[in-house]
Amino acid sequence: MSVDEQRRPARVKRLPREVRERQILDAAVRVFSQHGYHNASMDEISDVAGVSKPMIYAYLGHKEDLFAACIRREASLLMDAIASGVRAESPPDMQLWHGLRAFFEFVASQRESWKVLHRQATSQGGPFSEELLAMRSRAINLVDALLVRSATSRGLGETATKATEALAAALVGAGESLADWWLDHPDVPEKVVASWLMNLVWMGLGDLVDGAVWTPTPEAAPE
Amino acid sequence: MSVDEQRRPARVKRLPREVRERQILDAAVRVFSQHGYHNASMDEISDVAGVSKPMIYAYLGHKEDLFAACIRREASLLMDAIASGVRAESPPDMQLWHGLRAFFEFVASQRESWKVLHRQATSQGGPFSEELLAMRSRAINLVDALLVRSATSRGLGETATKATEALAAALVGAGESLADWWLDHPDVPEKVVASWLMNLVWMGLGDLVDGAVWTPTPEAAPE
Amino acid sequence: MSVDEQRRPARVKRLPREVRERQILDAAVRVFSQHGYHNASMDEISDVAGVSKPMIYAYLGHKEDLFAACIRREASLLMDAIASGVRAESPPDMQLWHGLRAFFEFVASQRESWKVLHRQATSQGGPFSEELLAMRSRAINLVDALLVRSATSRGLGETATKATEALAAALVGAGESLADWWLDHPDVPEKVVASWLMNLVWMGLGDLVDGAVWTPTPEAAPE
Amino acid sequence: MSVDEQRRPARVKRLPREVRERQILDAAVRVFSQHGYHNASMDEISDVAGVSKPMIYAYLGHKEDLFAACIRREASLLMDAIASGVRAESPPDMQLWHGLRAFFEFVASQRESWKVLHRQATSQGGPFSEELLAMRSRAINLVDALLVRSATSRGLGETATKATEALAAALVGAGESLADWWLDHPDVPEKVVASWLMNLVWMGLGDLVDGAVWTPTPEAAPE
DNA sequence: AATGAATGAGACTTCATTCAT
DNA sequence: TATGAATGAAGTCTCATTCAT
Known part of the structure; x- marks a missing residue:
């Protein structure tokens, strides 16, 4: 276990899917409403959500799917x-x-x-x-x-x-x-x-x- | 005389600036209204207008300027x-x-x-x-x-x-x-x-x- | 197994960021010194570095930033x-x-x-x-x-x-x-x-x- | 003879080649030294020289030729x-x-x-x-x-x-x-x-x- | 002699998306 | 479960250069 893992404000790990989805949707709504659909970047959403992009894709699919879910x-x-x-x-x-x-x-x-x-x-x-x-x-x-x-x-x-x-x-x-x-x-x-x-x-x-x-x-x- | 010459609907050449600007604006309005501002590509606008992209930039400026002109x-x-x-x-x-x-x-x-x-x-x-x-x-x-x-x-x-x-x-x-x-x-x-x-x-x-x-x-x- | 796989000198994959940065800087120094700042293209640098352009931008920023880093x-x-x-x-x-x-x-x-x-x-x-x-x-x-x-x-x-x-x-x-x-x-x-x-x-x-x-x-x- | 021709500060017309070349070179030296070879644009040179681009090409050739002449x-x-x-x-x-x-x-x-x-x-x-x-x-x-x-x-x-x-x-x-x-x-x-x-x-x-x-x-x- | 009109080509840059761990 | 590493593809924009008048 390296020291690096502590470097950033620890993301909570291994949350149940339900919780992660809510985090992601919250972030997505915020970012979409702020920048509009196109200017919203998956990167920013994943940042705001505190979740890595592959997670977003795994849980809520592509950008369009994510928006529809919102x-x-x-x-x-x-x-x-x-x-x-x-x-x-x-x-x-x-x-x-x-x-x-x-x-x-x-x-x-x-x-x-x-x-x-x-x-x-x-x-x-x-x-x-x-x-x-x-x-x-x-x-x-x-x-x-x-x-x-x-x-x-x-x-x-x-x-x-x-x-x-x-x-x-x-x-x-x-x-x-x-x-x-x-x-x-x-x-x-x-x-x-x-x-x-x-x-x-x-x-x-x-x-x-x-x-x-x-x-x-x-x-x-x-x- | 090669086949290539026929490939695209013959563009009218060397029109006065005024006319070209109208063509471009017409095309831009059409494309913007169809795909929305962000999804509209300058490429498509230039295609629809029958004009090369540099002309658009020379006559009407950047994408935002073009949209504002519309x-x-x-x-x-x-x-x-x-x-x-x-x-x-x-x-x-x-x-x-x-x-x-x-x-x-x-x-x-x-x-x-x-x-x-x-x-x-x-x-x-x-x-x-x-x-x-x-x-x-x-x-x-x-x-x-x-x-x-x-x-x-x-x-x-x-x-x-x-x-x-x-x-x-x-x-x-x-x-x-x-x-x-x-x-x-x-x-x-x-x-x-x-x-x-x-x-x-x-x-x-x-x-x-x-x-x-x-x-x-x-x-x-x-x- | 298709022929395509052999086309380019196999890029080593998934190296740690540190290493990639060094590779990129090495390539950039080479290309900049060869062609000069303006004639150097990010494409060539990425080729020489054996890395895709988005990596360069992700790790070292714009062309100017990259040059400054060099x-x-x-x-x-x-x-x-x-x-x-x-x-x-x-x-x-x-x-x-x-x-x-x-x-x-x-x-x-x-x-x-x-x-x-x-x-x-x-x-x-x-x-x-x-x-x-x-x-x-x-x-x-x-x-x-x-x-x-x-x-x-x-x-x-x-x-x-x-x-x-x-x-x-x-x-x-x-x-x-x-x-x-x-x-x-x-x-x-x-x-x-x-x-x-x-x-x-x-x-x-x-x-x-x-x-x-x-x-x-x-x-x-x-x- | 349309009115348009008078619109801009009249460029002197039909000068002997020698004079035109000097005008162009003067402008080119100025622009090249100001912006550097690459950032200098033929457009700006032609503007500063008060001569259209085709003239430059006719008299002094391509950008490289022009620079060499300078x-x-x-x-x-x-x-x-x-x-x-x-x-x-x-x-x-x-x-x-x-x-x-x-x-x-x-x-x-x-x-x-x-x-x-x-x-x-x-x-x-x-x-x-x-x-x-x-x-x-x-x-x-x-x-x-x-x-x-x-x-x-x-x-x-x-x-x-x-x-x-x-x-x-x-x-x-x-x-x-x-x-x-x-x-x-x-x-x-x-x-x-x-x-x-x-x-x-x-x-x-x-x-x-x-x-x-x-x-x-x-x-x-x-x- | 002189130029407005026009463009092919290529540069930088960014994004959604996916591996491989 | 979770992610750092990686990229194909596309977009905007600019430039040197050349017609056709």
Whole structure:
């Protein structure tokens, strides 16, 4: 046993696989969100993780796989955060409201996660769409359920129920986009952003109910 | 006469600099929007442009410069499109409406431009923010002017005029975000997307006038 | 077993870093001295070293760093050679003499080292001056000590001791220059070159003692 | 005739070849001495010369040819300077002295020329040696003639005349080296440097006459 | 006589990835 | 389980050089 082994702050050795994977993912999320997917180097990730590169490859595969794993994990965390924000006993609109608040709170407190999750995943092409799509489906289902109940409580009949799915999708997409935009405008209070989106949804539901919104004055609309 | 001469689609030779620059920018926009900034290789751009790499460097500089030039050009195109959509003689709300329509029409018809302009430029860090900020300022000014007139026509007094600037900024940001989201949901008709945004603005202006929007029922709001 | 395996002189694999660094430096000194700093290509160095380029960058950094490392190492070798040539028990003038001999012997036997060390480092600008200056300081100190003792033994008083430092600097510079010149005149015996320089120093010291040197006849000197 | 032609500070057009060549050489000497052979770019030379690159190639050939032409011209200037410094009616040692003074004065006043001529040409390999050798031969002949007369005046017989050629060569080489060294030590007065060299020669001639110089004490000299 | 336009070739550098221990 | 050692492949950028006008 040579003296050299003591030279650097001893890396803990022989940890169970589970722990190593968490270390690696933590480091990867951090590095990816900091430098972006491409500028992130496996070298830096392995440094930050305190693990050698071959370990990363053994446990989590290539760079793309690693990134996908990051997305998967962070998406789960987000979904959990939202789900736990919604209280089943509240009226539907308040459930929606609290879900939105939970979402934006997550974005606010987990900027790194969100950056990886959405901004990076979105701007990189193909290989990561699947992960994003899967996450979105889950989110849409969640929201759709809330919308249906909300709409019912506002007197919307059965006929339009299918439209709620589209609205749910829009809401999720708008939420993503709005959160993304919010990243660049951190001075806007979270509650305000959340209420913007809430209003958009409410108006959307209102559309379905009575259509009382701004429309182009017919005589001026050329199309 | 060897076969080699036929190998590649005959490049036109000795064009004036102006023309070449346009060719190069066209190619760059295409390649950047397809593969993203980092995955785009100067080699591919030079191939697509039908020009050798040294020409690119001589005319448009390094990769970053080239990308910035793309952003600048596409931003100008967008601003022109919007400006030309707005008719000065219309009432203010119709001007806003047509501006929005023009914006979304541009996004729809120039997907590549928009991808480069917003998605790529947003997800790449620092060096490109300036270009984006410059463009955004121009856009915000344009919108602000419209909003002020619209608000006046709805009876808003002098006191709140400063708030319109904030709303303009929000509108521009929301527009960017919504368009970005729309990219992934091409089945939603352009008019619908535009009307969503129009309503959001209208509601925002309404806020300034009478504040009639959804708010969480006070007793249920914990925060 | 394919033919390919035999194509290149089998590289020894997985050597410890220390060894590889030496291999690389050896190769670099050789290539730099052969082609000059600019014409030397990292490719050739890596070939000669029997190591891939990424290793060079990992171990010794950029081209400039690598060159600086060469200078540092060769300078150390030179200083060691000189120091070990000087015998502490000899009279001062003999110490100086042996130091000079050792210097010229080093230049003769390590032409490559010397070329890198002096000719290349001198003709390249800025980044390498520091290394050269550092080496020169060490040499000057060494020589100065010898000169002081030599001068004392020839009856030089305290007052002129500061002048020895200047003379030491001159000697080192002259030595460098003379050795450099000698590179192009290998037929001159080493002992002769050494004695030339020795005489120059002796005359310089003599100057300090009694000034008996050639001078232009006053009436003919126009300036 | 378009307006464009007037845009830049009008390059003088249609000059006779002779003039153009001088412009180009002037620029080349300047750029080569500033950046070194390799870092000098044909682009910069053509800019400084106010002439397009194809002209350079047409008149003076490739980069190497151009550099060789620089060496040739500057060498001629140097030889002229030395020759004009020597006055035929002076005694031989004063002729030598004035020749040396002229040489160092040239180096001092034409640093650029000298840098190109010696330092650059020396540190670049092969292709330029020829030019340097040719120049050196001329110089050696000149010096040899002086030495022969000087030696004769000091009582040297016929037998040793051949040795003067070697000494002449040594003097020229030492002069080059010393001047080169002087470049890095501009604070040493020119007269001092010249006198150093003069003394070295004088001592060398003294060697030929009577051998009264420092020699290692026989018992201590191992070799 | 003179040049703007154009390029082949090659330099340095870095990265994801894998052996061999 | 864990890693230091090692590299193929690719990317950005620059330069000397030459057409075609």
